[in-house]
Amino acid sequence: MDLENNTMEAIEKIGNTPDKLIEVLIQCQSLNQQNYITEEQLNLISKGLNIPLSKAYGVASFYSMLSTSKKGKYVIQVCNSGPCYVNNSKTIAKAFQDALGISLGEVTADGLFSLEYTSCFGGCQIAPAVKINDMVYGNLTEEKVWQLVDSLRKEAV
Amino acid sequence: MDKISIIIDGKKVSVPPDTTILEAARKTQINIPTLCYHPDQNVKGNCRVCIVEIAGANGFAAACCTTVKEGMEIKTNTIRIREARQMVLNLILANHNSQCLSCKRNGNCELQTLSQELNIEEEFLDKVVDLLPIDQSNFSIVRDQTKCIKCGRCIEVCNDVQGVGAIYNVNRSCDMKIAPAYEKGLSEVPCVYCGQCINVCPVGAIYEKEDTKEVWRALEDPNKHVVVQIAPAVRVVLGEEFGMETGSIVTGKIVSFLKRIGFDKVFDTNFTADLTIIEEGNELLHRIKSGGKLPMLTSCSPGWIRYIEFFYPELLQHLSTCKSPQQMFGALVKSYYAEKMGLKPEDIVVVSIMPCTAKKTEAKREEMHLNDYYDVDIVITTRELAKMVRESRIQLRELEEEDFDVPLGLSTGAAAVFGATGGVMEAALRTVYEVVTGDELDKIDFKNLRGIAGFKEATIPVGDLDVNVAVANGLKNAKILLDLIKEGKANYHFIEIMCCPGGCIGGGGQPIPATNSIKEKRIEAIYQVDLQSELRKSHQNPAIKELYEEFLIEPLGEKSHKLLHTHYIDRSKNNKDKRD
Numbered sequence: 001m002d003l004e005n006n007t008m009e010a011i012e013k014i015g016n017t018p019d020k021l022i023e024v025l026i027q028c029q030s031l032n033q034q035n036y037i038t039e040e041q042l043n044l045i046s047k048g049l050n051i052p053l054s055k056a057y058g059v060a061s062f063y064s065m066l067s068t069s070k071k072g073k074y075v076i077q078v079c080n081s082g083p084c085y086v087n088n089s090k091t092i093a094k095a096f097q098d099a100l101g102i103s104l105g106e107v108t109a110d111g112l113f114s115l116e117y118t119s120c121f122g123g124c125q126i127a128p129a130v131k132i133n134d135m136v137y138g139n140l141t142e143e144k145v146w147q148l149v150d151s152l153r154k155e156a157v
Numbered sequence: 158m159d160k161i162s163i164i165i166d167g168k169k170v171s172v173p174p175d176t177t178i179l180e181a182a183r184k185t186q187i188n189i190p191t192l193c194y195h196p197d198q199n200v201k202g203n204c205r206v207c208i209v210e211i212a213g214a215n216g217f218a219a220a221c222c223t224t225v226k227e228g229m230e231i232k233t234n235t236i237r238i239r240e241a242r243q244m245v246l247n248l249i250l251a252n253h254n255s256q257c258l259s260c261k262r263n264g265n266c267e268l269q270t271l272s273q274e275l276n277i278e279e280e281f282l283d284k285v286v287d288l289l290p291i292d293q294s295n296f297s298i299v300r301d302q303t304k305c306i307k308c309g310r311c312i313e314v315c316n317d318v319q320g321v322g323a324i325y326n327v328n329r330s331c332d333m334k335i336a337p338a339y340e341k342g343l344s345e346v347p348c349v350y351c352g353q354c355i356n357v358c359p360v361g362a363i364y365e366k367e368d369t370k371e372v373w374r375a376l377e378d379p380n381k382h383v384v385v386q387i388a389p390a391v392r393v394v395l396g397e398e399f400g401m402e403t404g405s406i407v408t409g410k411i412v413s414f415l416k417r418i419g420f421d422k423v424f425d426t427n428f429t430a431d432l433t434i435i436e437e438g439n440e441l442l443h444r445i446k447s448g449g450k451l452p453m454l455t456s457c458s459p460g461w462i463r464y465i466e467f468f469y470p471e472l473l474q475h476l477s478t479c480k481s482p483q484q485m486f487g488a489l490v491k492s493y494y495a496e497k498m499g500l501k502p503e504d505i506v507v508v509s510i511m512p513c514t515a516k517k518t519e520a521k522r523e524e525m526h527l528n529d530y531y532d533v534d535i536v537i538t539t540r541e542l543a544k545m546v547r548e549s550r551i552q553l554r555e556l557e558e559e560d561f562d563v564p565l566g567l568s569t570g571a572a573a574v575f576g577a578t579g580g581v582m583e584a585a586l587r588t589v590y591e592v593v594t595g596d597e598l599d600k601i602d603f604k605n606l607r608g609i610a611g612f613k614e615a616t617i618p619v620g621d622l623d624v625n626v627a628v629a630n631g632l633k634n635a636k637i638l639l640d641l642i643k644e645g646k647a648n649y650h651f652i653e654i655m656c657c658p659g660g661c662i663g664g665g666g667q668p669i670p671a672t673n674s675i676k677e678k679r680i681e682a683i684y685q686v687d688l689q690s691e692l693r694k695s696h697q698n699p700a701i702k703e704l705y706e707e708f709l710i711e712p713l714g715e716k717s718h719k720l721l722h723t724h725y726i727d728r729s730k731n732n733k734d735k736r737d
Contacts, residue, residue: 039339052322054346057338062329068339 006031007041011048018051021059025066034111035075035133036067064118072107072114074152076100077131081120087127093117095145096130112156113149163229178220178231179207189220189233190242190271192249193308195357197673199317201309205245206271209233217241242275251282253360254303260361265669267359268306289334294342296521297350297366297514298665302334305362311335311354318658320633321464323348347467347728349632351460351656352514352665365514365666369545371535375506376419383506384422384494385415386486386565389430390512390576390661391539393682397668398543399553403675404682409558411510411542416559418549425561426509427568429485430575430584432704433457434695436721437479437581438589439712441651445622450474452627452642452649455581457481459519460656460665462725464632469639470727478722480532482575483509483516484525486565487532488720493708494565502530509536512576512664515656524723538666567700570690577683578630578660579606579613582653586617586626587694594620601693607684609659609677612637614649625649631658 010027014020024045029037037045037060046053060066064077078084078093093115097103100113107114123129126138137148160171165182172181177200182189193204202222209220212230217238220231232238250272257263292300309326312335316322323346327336337346355363375383387408396405415423441453456462456477465472480488486509491502509516519525520533537545546553561567571587574580583603590598605615606626611634614627627649629635635654641647657663662679663671687693695701709716 042338052316052325053338054322054325054336055316058325058327061327064329 003031003038003041004044007044008048011045016048016050018049021045021049021051021056022063024049025056025060025063029066033073035071035073035114036069039068042068070107070111070114072112073156074113074132076113076115077118077121078115079120079123079127079129079131080117081124083124084120084127084129089128091142092128092130092140092145095142096149099146099149112153161225161227163225163227163231165231166233172225174224176225178209178218178223178225178229181225182209182220182231182233187233190274191221192267192271192306192359193310194221195310195672198310198313198357201313204249204306204308206242206249208238208241208245210235210238239275243277246272246275246277247280247282249306250277250280252285253306254286254301255280260304261364261367262358262361262669266361292342293366294344295348295350295366296518298343298348298352298355298363299366300343300363302336302362304360305335306360307333307335308359309335310357310359311363314353314357318631318633319349319351319353319464319656320636321347321349321351324354347463349460349463349467349656350515350518350665351632353657355514355665356663356667356669356671358669365538365540366517367541367544368517368535368537369541369548372508372537372545373548375508375535378506380504381506382421382498382500382504383419383508384424384490384565385420385508385510386424386426386429386483387411387415387510388426388483388512388576388661389573389580389683389686390664390667390679391510391542393576393679393686394512394539394662394667395542395546395553397675398540399546401554404678404685406682406686407553408686409560410553410556412561413556413559414546414549414551414553417551417556418545420508422562422565423559424486424490424565425568425572426482426486426511427572427575428565428698428700429482429489430572431568431695431698431701432485432489432721433479433482433575433581434571434584434588435701435705435712436485436717437477438585438592438695440477440479441585441589442593443713445650452647452652453477455651455653456723457575457581458515458654458656458661459513460515461632461635461654462519463515463728464635464656465639466726466728468636468729469643470729472639472642473725473727475642476725478724480525480721480723481516481519482572483511483536484519484532484723485721487520487525487534488527489565489704491527491530491532492720493704496708502528506535507533509533510539510542511536512539512661512667513657514538514665516666527720539664540666540668543668564700564703567698568690569695569698570687570693571695572698573686573690574683576661577607577680578609578655579603579628579653580660580683581655582606582626582628582651584695585651585653586619586624588696589624590617590619591694592696593622598694607680609673609680611658624651626651626653628653630655630660632656 014023028041046056129138189207192206193201200222202219207220208217210232289302392408396407412423454475487507495502517536520536525532571584617624659676663676
């Protein structure tokens with residue numbers, strides 16, 4: 001119910017015209033602990049902004065920063081573009097998989113973490129880099145990955 | 158403005174600025190191949206099949222979306238271009254389920270034709286075709302994404318022409334596909350089943366749910382009395398499937414064919430189109446006299462009905478309560494005709510041949526039955542009729558013309574024009590005028606209501622009253638009128654709305670292609686049928702008069718209400734169709 005009210009509030013604040021779609025989507029995703037836009041939210045957005053649901057879904061599924069399926073509280077995005085790739089981003093991704101016990105594209109059972117590849121977010125000078133929610137971490141090694149996961153687990157408690 | 162001079166394949170050409178290379182080439186009879194391009198749609202530029210070489214430029218340019226510049230030298234058909242086009246096509250084919258032999262569009266597929274024209278000898282790339290389930294969630298339309306080449310034509314027609322937006326791009330890059338939100342089935346989203354997406358699809362990714370097997374089975378069942386009705390827009394279009402000129406009228410040949418394959422009676426939807434005019438005309442007069450909801454909206458087009466049910470349920474009371482001619486026909490066959498012939502309704506099978514995919518779902522609406530029997534049992538489209546003709550191995554061209562059976566095969570020219578946008582209105586005015594004034598209408602051709610334009614209006618003096626009417630085709634045009642009604646600004650008595658652009662001659666079940674220029678010829682043929690009719694006003698139909706005398710007693714009477722009128726459903730909350 002809260003999510004519904006907050007979604008409506010966000011639409012009202014940002015504006016209820018079709019051109020506000022992306023802004024509204026970003027804001028609505030941030031309202032959700034699981035970092036995604038729920039079907040109920042998308043329905044409200046579609047009605048509120050007078051956009052067909054298919055189009056709202058099309059836009060939400062187009063951008064990698066938006067999600068239409070459940071993610072973790074911490075969304076771990078491993079950069080897979082050129083500079084990170086040649087600096088062993090694959091090893092980093094593997095380390096996260098081992099540390100979290102999930103594969104790419106999955107969410108941990110406790111809902112804390114989700115793991116995915118992303119394209120460049122501008123951390124090339126500290127490659128290999130990852131983005132976790134709004135924070136960027138670079139110069140990663142396998143060991144640093146385990147430490148990072150550990151500290152986030154503690155932070156969450 | 159000054160013309161621009163360019164050279165295409167060594168030929169000097171002058172064209173207006175903003176002309177695309179594709180258009181400039183076609184003006185000089187140079188035919189650049191295309192795939193995503195559709196003459197009635199926006200330029201998309203996503204298939205890259207139309208690439209050409211421009212002197213001095215790196216790489217290739219897509220002819221459909223590159224405008225000419227002064228002095229441009231263009232080559233459209235060199236070895237390099239042909240090889241590049243073959244590569245482009247091979248990339249598309251790598252992602253396409255090319256099981257052509259069992260494809261609905263075998264023999265009428267733009268990708269197949271292009272593969273032939275570009276001389277594809279081998280599909281040399283590995284196939285990457287996702288095994289996605291075929292969407293068969295509804296009675297009308299099937300989507301097979303393994304065939305989809307992602308040209309986006311269906312998205313444009315669904316969103317920009319019909320304003321429905323049932324489908325859109327989902328995901329990005331190589332994961333992109335065309336689907337409803339959350340990749341649900343069409344039955345779970347507000348799809349109106351108009352089938353316009355089918356008509357623009359270059360391949361076999363979208364097609365009607367086929368019901369021809371049920372028809373063949375009914376015909377061979379010795380215990381069934383099988384009757385058939387043909388919609389007005391089928392008779393001027395079927396010929397196209399057999400290489401006849403666009404606009405050929407093949408009514409008599411269809412009747413003859415249907416008799417040959419064993420239908421017990423071959424009747425005409427035009428009969429109940431005439432009946433619709435009597436009922437709907439009287440309903441309009443009743444609403445005007447008694448202060449009922451105006452403007453009254455026509456209710457013949459099932460895609461349109463679904464649209465208003467989904468998107469404007471608050472305006473449902475404006476809809477005429479008349480069932481569509483298809484459904485009136487079924488209801489009468491299982492009551493009036495059954496009684497007359499001494500048949501039990503359960504032993505009768507009513508088959509409809511329609512230009513429409515939405516009619517398949519209309520026949521399955523819960524309101525559309527009496528006792529335990531659906532009014533109409535099986536609905537097939539014009540395209541499916543063409544398939545049955547081929548399967549029968551009968552040569553349509555060689556058939557003698559035959560007449561419809563009586564009494565449900567008799568009709569007037571007013572019924573014939575139902576097949577084109579503006580036709581229902583014209584037919585209604587011919588009758589309403591004479592019923593109200595008692596005078597004979599001299600000028601019965603309402604030419605300002607004819608033609609393919611999306612919106613038309615007129616004021617017709619009927620006795621003391623100036624009747625304001627409007628006609629819209631294509632749902633985006635309907636939306637404009639609905640918004641006016643909502644704002645209380647629609648000063649009309651009667652509005653005709655047809656779901657499909659051009660009316661039923663452009664329906665989702667009609668032969669492909671159906672471009673605007675083809676539709677215009679089909680419309681001409683519709684009015685030709687009208688002109689050739691002995692009687693051209695619905696109330697003059699002797700079989701309709703007899704029907705009222707023997708059975709219905711009076712328009713809007715008790716029997717009419719039970720059999721010929723219906724009600725509508727607010728679908729805005731729950732999109733789901735109930736399936737039996």
